[in-house]
Amino acid sequence: MTVPSIHLRDLRKNFGATEIIRGVTLDVAGGERHALIGPNGAGKTTLFDLISGRLPLTAGEIFLDGTRIDGLPPHRINRLGLSRSFQITSIFHRLSVFENIRCSLLWNRGFRYSFWHSLGRERSLNDEAGRVLEELNLSPRRNLQAGLLSYAEQRALEIGMTIAGGANVILLDEPTSGMSNTETEFAVALIRRVTQGKTLLMVEHDMQVVFNLADTISVLVYGQVIASGPPATIRANRAVQEAYLGALAA
Amino acid sequence: MSDATRPRDSALIANRRRFQGLRAASPWLAVLAVAVLLPWLFYDYAHGRQNSFMISMFSQMGMMVIFALAFNMLMGEAGLMSFGHAAFFGFGGYCVAHFLNAAAEGDFPVPLELMPLAAGLSGLALAIVFGAMATKQRSTAFAMITFGIGQLMVTAALMFQHFFGGESGVSTDRQSAYSLLGINYAQGLEVYYLIVAWALIAALGMHYLTGTPLGRMANACRDNHERAQFMGYNPRMVRFLQFALSGFFAGVGGGLYAITYEIVTYDAVNLPLSGNALLMAYIGGVGTFTGPVLGAVLITAMQSGVSLMSNSWVIYVGVLFIIMVTFAPTGLTGIIKAHAPLARAGRLGRLVVPYLRLTSPGLMVVLGFVGLVEMLSFLTIGAAEGKRFNVLGLSPNLHASPPWLITAACLSIGAIWLRREARLFHRVWDTLMADLGPAGNR
Numbered sequence: 001m002t003v004p005s006i007h008l009r010d011l012r013k014n015f016g017a018t019e020i021i022r023g024v025t026l027d028v029a030g031g032e033r034h035a036l037i038g039p040n041g042a043g044k045t046t047l048f049d050l051i052s053g054r055l056p057l058t059a060g061e062i063f064l065d066g067t068r069i070d071g072l073p074p075h076r077i078n079r080l081g082l083s084r085s086f087q088i089t090s091i092f093h094r095l096s097v098f099e100n101i102r103c104s105l106l107w108n109r110g111f112r113y114s115f116w117h118s119l120g121r122e123r124s125l126n127d128e129a130g131r132v133l134e135e136l137n138l139s140p141r142r143n144l145q146a147g148l149l150s151y152a153e154q155r156a157l158e159i160g161m162t163i164a165g166g167a168n169v170i171l172l173d174e175p176t177s178g179m180s181n182t183e184t185e186f187a188v189a190l191i192r193r194v195t196q197g198k199t200l201l202m203v204e205h206d207m208q209v210v211f212n213l214a215d216t217i218s219v220l221v222y223g224q225v226i227a228s229g230p231p232a233t234i235r236a237n238r239a240v241q242e243a244y245l246g247a248l249a250a
Numbered sequence: 251m252s253d254a255t256r257p258r259d260s261a262l263i264a265n266r267r268r269f270q271g272l273r274a275a276s277p278w279l280a281v282l283a284v285a286v287l288l289p290w291l292f293y294d295y296a297h298g299r300q301n302s303f304m305i306s307m308f309s310q311m312g313m314m315v316i317f318a319l320a321f322n323m324l325m326g327e328a329g330l331m332s333f334g335h336a337a338f339f340g341f342g343g344y345c346v347a348h349f350l351n352a353a354a355e356g357d358f359p360v361p362l363e364l365m366p367l368a369a370g371l372s373g374l375a376l377a378i379v380f381g382a383m384a385t386k387q388r389s390t391a392f393a394m395i396t397f398g399i400g401q402l403m404v405t406a407a408l409m410f411q412h413f414f415g416g417e418s419g420v421s422t423d424r425q426s427a428y429s430l431l432g433i434n435y436a437q438g439l440e441v442y443y444l445i446v447a448w449a450l451i452a453a454l455g456m457h458y459l460t461g462t463p464l465g466r467m468a469n470a471c472r473d474n475h476e477r478a479q480f481m482g483y484n485p486r487m488v489r490f491l492q493f494a495l496s497g498f499f500a501g502v503g504g505g506l507y508a509i510t511y512e513i514v515t516y517d518a519v520n521l522p523l524s525g526n527a528l529l530m531a532y533i534g535g536v537g538t539f540t541g542p543v544l545g546a547v548l549i550t551a552m553q554s555g556v557s558l559m560s561n562s563w564v565i566y567v568g569v570l571f572i573i574m575v576t577f578a579p580t581g582l583t584g585i586i587k588a589h590a591p592l593a594r595a596g597r598l599g600r601l602v603v604p605y606l607r608l609t610s611p612g613l614m615v616v617l618g619f620v621g622l623v624e625m626l627s628f629l630t631i632g633a634a635e636g637k638r639f640n641v642l643g644l645s646p647n648l649h650a651s652p653p654w655l656i657t658a659a660c661l662s663i664g665a666i667w668l669r670r671e672a673r674l675f676h677r678v679w680d681t682l683m684a685d686l687g688p689a690g691n692r
Binding site for chain 2: 052054073074075078079083084086090091092093094095099103104106107108112113114115116117118119120161165
């Protein structure tokens with residue numbers, strides 16, 4: 001059996017006396033598009049924070065492509081090939097749109113903390129950043145301050161910054177939240193394109209997006225995974241219907 | 251735009267490169283030309299000698315430009331407020347004073363022209379030590395640590411007499427070191443040109459840094475340090491490297507200070523000097539590279555020029571600082587930049603009348619305020635010095651009420667009038683900006 005991209009073993013997280021994540025065990029296979037759904041407050045974003053190193057765990061183990069990563073700081077985890085986006089847009093608002101993307105390419109391209117390379121002369125890096133902008137439909141906004149982009153454009157930039165670094169495992173936290181139907185359609189197509197051949201774990205509330213994109217769906221309720229499987233199975237699962245989908249269907 | 255970035259013809263690219271290179275170099279060449287010619291504008295042709303007051307002021311400006319730019323590597327580029335940056339400036343100065351004294355003994359092989367480099371390396375060494383502590387934190391905690399570092403250096407300068415020379419400082423003689431160029435640096439003008447050369451090198455270096463991966467990640471961490479982590483960067487490392495390099499350039503400035511004044515006292519590491527860097531960067535504008543340069547020139551001119559005319563120049567600098575931070579937090583260069591969209595649209599002319607209307611009330615406020623401060627200062631300091639109060643050939647009696655009433659009225663009427671005009675100005679400005687549409691946001 002091949003090693004899963006992400007392997008969570010009995011993950012637990014307490015905030016004070018409150019248990020938010022109560023023993024999550026989950027495998028995300030390499031190349032899979034995996035959606036994480038569940039009602040508000042189920043702990044989906046917290047789970048992302050644990051995997052990406054933003055928050056320390058209370059107990060459990062996290063493996064990325066077979067390497068144990070729990071306890072590592074976020075930048076170390078990122079260097080091992082895991083990248084995440086944020087539910088609340090997190091960009092460099094005073095830098096240009098182009099600069100936002102270029103910054104997200106830097107580490108992966110081996111520039112590290114260099115203070116001797118002049119970025120203006122790095123042809124292939126700049127071309128690559130330009131290609132990512134093209135992909136995001138943001139080329140006309142290239143020199144605009146990122147903070148001045150429209151909401152949907154900022155969300156697209158957020159996704160772009162997450163995938164630009166070339167990480168193989170992508171965590172997207174509600175990438176389409178707050179978008180109109182057309183914007184959502186564009187975002188879904190974009191996500192499908194840019195995560196080709198990569199492992200995707202995604203929190204999403206829009207069921208249409210979930211059933212459209214995901215190969216596998218896991219349902220998180222009160223800090224526990226109550227079901228995990230292909231969309232058809234999840235749709236038919238009675239516990240899921242009661243806990244979550246049922247509320248929508250009713 | 252997208253066509254311009256993908257030109258097909260290689261000759262075209264080469265041409266454009268040459269043109270861009272020239273365009274990028276032209277402001278630097280212009281500043282260099284002005285700096286080189288400046289002393290000759292004040293040359294005393296009647297007596298055939300340089301104006302030593304002006305040369306001394308220009309020299310001071312050169313050092314302060316380096317120092318303010320170094321400070322802004324933290325404040326503007328990395329969003330880190332340092333209250334103790336004079337520590338690295340002064341340490342560079344002390345080290346050069348000792349290097350020169352060692353050269354006098356014959357055992358320091360560095361020529362005078364390279365002493366600022368040695369000072370920079372000293373500043374770098376100290377910044378590595380202190381930076382390792384300070385950059386563990388960011389924002390307010392960082393600022394507090396740098397404040398502590400500033401205090402520590404002042405205390406050390408007064409306590410450890412072997413190195414810092416106590417209150418009398420360390421004296422030296424710049425002619426102890428040999429010169430690569432065969433110049434003996436007996437004249438202020440020669441030292442000034444050395445400062446110009448180093449200020450240019452340092453400014454070019456710091457400008458280059460803004461376009462490197464570290465420089466850009468410093469900006470990124472300033473805007474959103476958390477996101478930078480999820481792109482593989484350790485924000486603490488970014489802060490540390492930026493801090494260390496900033497200490498290097500501050501040290502270069504301090505080295506020039508030691509060479510110019512041939513004495514370094516604890517004033518060179520003291521908190522007022524750190525505060526000066528902050529004033530210069532803010533008044534000039536922390537958001538641009540040229541802001542601190544402009545601020546350093548302006549504040550130094552005020553310190554040297556206005557201090558000749560008035561005892562109260564510190565108050566004027568302070569009030570200017572408060573006004574700038576309150577009404578124009580982007581500084582002078584920020585104000586200038588805000589006009590760029592209008593200038594591009596060719597509508598700058600529409601602001602001439604509104605600006606002119608601001609001048610009369612503005613002048614009244616300034617006159618009223620300066621009048622009050624000067625009269626107060628005369629009563630407390632000037633009278634004790636036995637001076638006579640003299641305005642436009644009149645010598646009003648300051649112990650009677652009329653002069654006070656007139657200046658107070660001038661200030662308050664001016665203030666009310668200025669407010670009305672300012673509101674009007676804002677309305678015109680907003681309409682003009684709205685007419686430009688979203689493109690004006692560029």
